[in-house]
Amino acid sequence: MIASLRGTVLEALGTTLVIDVQGVGYAVTVTPDHALSVRVGEEVLVRTAMIVREDDMSLFGFPDRDRLAVFDLLRGVTGVGPKSAMGVLATLAPEQIAQAVANEDDAVFRKVSGIGPKTAKLIVLSLTGKLIAVPSTASVRARPVRGADVLVALVGLGYQERAAQSALDDVLAAQPDEAQTSVLLRAALGRLGPQAVR
Incomplete structure (x- = not known):
């Protein structure tokens, strides 16, 4: 299984990148925006999904x-x-x-x-529900990425999800540049108070 490729871009046409990895050129299907974001000759790291079928073997690539x-x-x-x-x-x-x-x-x-x-x-x-379960290394969730871990922690502490999300939204708006989970968690707990715990 090919999980990622790091190499030099040989071609970037339409929805295909050709990436040279130690002398081997891999054709990778990407989105048009992804193809436009890279330049021939530059080194890239592409996360890949390898799809194997009876009559075909394809690589699909992603920037993250x-x-x-x-x-x-x-x-x-x-x-x-x-x-x-x-x-x-x-x-x-x-x-x-x-x-x-x-x-x-x-x-x-x-x-x-x-x-x-x-x-x-x-x-x-x-x-539904599955995006929230994506590991924290892949930060796609139905909530703001920056506060996803905080929301999980709050729910784990016994707060209702709706109340936790509301408090978190307030904290993120009040501290737009704060990235530390511990700081955001303390601030959200301060807004929720003990009465919100179920």
């Missing part, structure tokens, strides 16, 4: 773990293959996907080429 994690989740939805999953990621950022799922907004997915109404609904149903 967020997009790879969402790609894997999308492929687990009935009716969504690798190409459709890439289509979703070419149209929507991971945060937008997470928010659409949280809002049960399947209309967002119907705008993606190749995704019909039935599949759009299945995406929302299948991904």
